[in-house]
Amino acid sequence: MAAAALPASRRDDYEELYDTFRWAVPAHFNLAEACCGRWARDPATADRIAVYTEHEDGRRDAFSFAHLQAEANRLSAALRALGVQRGDRVAIVMPQRIETAIAYMAVSQLGAIATPLSMLFGPEALAYRISHSESVVAIADETSIDNVLAARPECPTLATVIAAGDARGRGDHDWDVLLAAQLPAFTAEQTKADEAAVLIYTSGTTGPPKGALIPHRALIGNLPGFVCSQNWYPHGDDVFWSPADWAWTGGLWDALMPALYFGKPIVGYQGRFSAERAFELLERYGVTNTFLFPTALKQMMKACPEPRQRYTLKLRALMSAGEAVGETVFTWCRDAMGVVVNEMFGQTEINYIVGNCTAQHDDACLGWPARPGSMGRPYPGHRVQVIDDEGRPCAPGEGGEIAVCATDIHGHGDPVFFLGYWKNEAATAARYVERDGLRWCRTGDLARIDADGYLWYQGRADDVFKSSGYRIGPSEIENCLLKHPAVSNCAVVPSPDTERGAVVKAFIVLTPSVARSFDSDAALVTALQEHVRGQLAPYEYPKKIEFIDQLPMTTTGKVQRRVLRLLEQERAGGKR
Missing domain, CATH: 3.40.50.12780 (ANL, N-terminal domain)
Incomplete structure (x- = not known):
C-alpha cells in the first residue's frame, strides 16, 4: 500500500x-482507510489504542481504532447530510483532541478536503483562509469558536459551524447531537492517490498566505x-507524542498521520x-x-x-x-x-x-x-x-x-509533492x-x-523566517499593522534571539498626526502589539517595535527588508 x-x-x-x-x-489511496479503517476492521487491532488524550486540567482518556472509525463514520454521514460533497473544503479549527483526529478521518473518507486552521488564529486570519478556501463547514471547539464566529460574516461560503467540546450551544449544530443522530457505518469514497486531501495555508513574503493543496x-x-x-519506526511498544499542532504540517504529517498509519498510539495534549x-x-x-x-x-x-x-x-x-x-x-x-x-x-x-x-x-x-x-x-x-x-x-x-x-x-514520480497552490x-x-x-x-x-x-x-x-519553529511571513503582519490608524508604513523582519532563534520585529513609520514622546511610545507599542494579537496568531505579534522616520526603499518603491535584517544581525553581534 x-x-x-x-x-x-x-x-x-x-x-x-x-x-x-x-x-x-x-492508483487509489485514502488517508482515512490507511490510518484508521484497515486497523478498525481487523479484530486483532480494532481495540488497539489509537489516541491518548490529556487536557491541561487533568482530564485523560484513551480511544481505540474501532472508536475512532465509528465516530468518523457518524461524522461523515452527518457532513453528507449537511450537503458536503466530494472535493468540498471543511475547516478544522481545533487543538490536539480526539475530535480533531475524528474530523480528519471523516473528511478524508468522504472525499472532501480538510482545511486545518490553528486555534491560535484570530478573526482576520481565519476569515481570509476560510473565505479563500471557500470552506462550507467549520468545526470549532471552545478554544476557537469565538474567533470563528467573529470571522463568519466575511466568509460567504461558510454554511455551517459545528461546535465541539465545551463550545456546545454556540454553533449551528453541536458535535455530540449531530453524531448521535447517525449510525456508526459509512461507505467510504474510493479516492485516487492523486486526489486532494488537505489544504494547508503557508505564509509568504508577498501577498496573502498561499494554500498548498496536498494529495492523499x-x-x-x-x-x-x-x-x-524515528529510527526504523515502528517497534512493538512505540508510543508517539509531539507538541506540534495538528493544524500544521509538523503535527499533521510528521506526527498524527504517520503514527496512525503504522497502527501505533499517539498522545494528544491540549x-x-x-x-x-x-x-x-x-x-x-x-x-x-x-x-x-x-x-x-x-x-x-x-x-x-x-x-x-x-x-x-x-x-x-x-x-x-x-x-x-x-x-x-x-x-x-x-x-x-x-x-x-x-x-x-x-x-x-x-x-x-x-x-x-x-x-x-x-x-x-x-x-x-x-x-x-x-x-x-x-x-x-x-x-x-x-x-x-x-x-x-x-x-x-x-x-x-x-x-x-x-x-x-x-x-x-515522487509522491511527496503538493498539487499546487489553491487558486494561484x-x-x-x-x-x-x-x-x-x-x-x-x-x-x-x-x-x-x-x-x-x-x-x-x-x-x-x-523574507520568510522561523520563530520558535513557526514559519512566519511578514506580509500578513504588515497588512495587519497598516490597518492601525497610527501606522503609515511598516516592515517586519526577524530579530535574532538566543531562545527562539528569532522574534518578530516591526519597523514602523507613524502617521504625522501621532505625537511622539517617551511615554506615548511605550503605550503605542503595547497598543500595536495588542492590535496584532487580536487579529492574527499570538506568535505573529511583533515582540519588538522600533519607530523610524522612513523605511529603506528601492528605486521602484519596494521596502528593502534585507537592509533591516542585516541591521538587526549587526546589533546582535552578527549572530542569527
Missing part, C-alpha cells in the same frame, strides 16, 4: 538504502523520512507547552518517539539539565526541525536524554525530504551518522540538489538554493524550473552540501 520497506545492514547504510529504494504508490499520496511520500528519522509538562508526558505514556522543535528542547534543557535523574524515560528516537538544533542542544540530548537528535528538513509543499537516521544496534548505526548542525542527507526516494541562480548544481561547499526533483533517481497557478509555476528534461521545485531555502552529501542550512532566500 505504501513505500517499500527499508533494509538495515552495515554501519553507514546510506548509499545502499538510497540506491535500492523504490516507491510503491497504488503525500503521506506515502512522508513515510521514508518518518521511518528513518494545553500550553512547558518543559515540566513535556517530561511528565514522556514518562506517563512511556513515549518512545517524538518530534520536538529546537526551542522546546532548549527550554527542556534549561529546566532539567539531568532529566534521567528525575524521570523514567523510554525515548529511542527524537526528530527535530524548524531551525538548527545547535551543538549544545545536540550534545545534551545525546548525553542527558540518551538519544541522538535526527534533524530534518521539509516544507508544507514537499515535506520530509532531508534528514538523519541514527538507530543503533550493537554499537552499529543502522542508518547514517548525524552530524551536529547538519540537516542530514536526502531521504530515500527524494532527489535533492543545491543549485545556483541558473539552476545548475553547486559544487560541494558552495551555497545555493535547495531544490527537489519531481522524479526520483529511477525516474518514478502563477505561484505554482514560479516554484519550478526545468533542467535536462527534469522538473525541479525550488524551495527558497539556502544551504551548502558537503562532499558526503550532508546539507547545511544557511537561511531563507526570501
Whole structure:
C-alpha cells in the first residue's frame, strides 16, 4: 500500500538504502482507510489504542481504532447530510483532541478536503483562509469558536459551524447531537492517490498566505523520512507524542498521520507547552518517539539539565526541525536524554525530504551518522540538489538554493509533492524550473552540501523566517499593522534571539498626526502589539517595535527588508 520497506545492514547504510529504494504508490489511496479503517476492521487491532488524550486540567482518556472509525463514520454521514460533497473544503479549527483526529478521518473518507486552521488564529486570519478556501463547514471547539464566529460574516461560503467540546450551544449544530443522530457505518469514497486531501495555508513574503493543496499520496511520500528519522519506526511498544499542532504540517504529517498509519498510539495534549509538562508526558505514556522543535528542547534543557535523574524515560528516537538544533542542544540530548537528535528538513509543499537516521544496534548505526548542525542527507526516494541562480548544481561547499526533483533517481514520480497552490497557478509555476528534461521545485531555502552529501542550512532566500519553529511571513503582519490608524508604513523582519532563534520585529513609520514622546511610545507599542494579537496568531505579534522616520526603499518603491535584517544581525553581534 505504501513505500517499500527499508533494509538495515552495515554501519553507514546510506548509499545502499538510497540506491535500492523504490516507491510503491497504488492508483487509489485514502488517508482515512490507511490510518484508521484497515486497523478498525481487523479484530486483532480494532481495540488497539489509537489516541491518548490529556487536557491541561487533568482530564485523560484513551480511544481505540474501532472508536475512532465509528465516530468518523457518524461524522461523515452527518457532513453528507449537511450537503458536503466530494472535493468540498471543511475547516478544522481545533487543538490536539480526539475530535480533531475524528474530523480528519471523516473528511478524508468522504472525499472532501480538510482545511486545518490553528486555534491560535484570530478573526482576520481565519476569515481570509476560510473565505479563500471557500470552506462550507467549520468545526470549532471552545478554544476557537469565538474567533470563528467573529470571522463568519466575511466568509460567504461558510454554511455551517459545528461546535465541539465545551463550545456546545454556540454553533449551528453541536458535535455530540449531530453524531448521535447517525449510525456508526459509512461507505467510504474510493479516492485516487492523486486526489486532494488537505489544504494547508503557508505564509509568504508577498501577498496573502498561499494554500498548498496536498494529495492523499503525500503521506506515502512522508513515510521514508518518518521511518528513518524515528529510527526504523515502528517497534512493538512505540508510543508517539509531539507538541506540534495538528493544524500544521509538523503535527499533521510528521506526527498524527504517520503514527496512525503504522497502527501505533499517539498522545494528544491540549494545553500550553512547558518543559515540566513535556517530561511528565514522556514518562506517563512511556513515549518512545517524538518530534520536538529546537526551542522546546532548549527550554527542556534549561529546566532539567539531568532529566534521567528525575524521570523514567523510554525515548529511542527524537526528530527535530524548524531551525538548527545547535551543538549544545545536540550534545545534551545525546548525553542527558540518551538519544541522538535526527534533524530534518521539509516544507508544507514537499515535506520530509532531508534528514538523519541514527538507530543503533550493537554499537552499529543502522542508518547514517548525524552530524551536529547538519540537516542530514536526502531521504530515500527524494532527489535533492543545491543549485545556483541558473539552476545548475553547486559544487560541494558552495551555497545555493535547495531544490527537489519531481522524479526520483529511477525516474518514478515522487509522491511527496503538493498539487499546487489553491487558486494561484502563477505561484505554482514560479516554484519550478526545468533542467535536462527534469522538473525541479525550488524551495527558497539556502544551504551548502558537503562532499558526503550532508546539507547545511544557511537561511531563507526570501523574507520568510522561523520563530520558535513557526514559519512566519511578514506580509500578513504588515497588512495587519497598516490597518492601525497610527501606522503609515511598516516592515517586519526577524530579530535574532538566543531562545527562539528569532522574534518578530516591526519597523514602523507613524502617521504625522501621532505625537511622539517617551511615554506615548511605550503605550503605542503595547497598543500595536495588542492590535496584532487580536487579529492574527499570538506568535505573529511583533515582540519588538522600533519607530523610524522612513523605511529603506528601492528605486521602484519596494521596502528593502534585507537592509533591516542585516541591521538587526549587526546589533546582535552578527549572530542569527
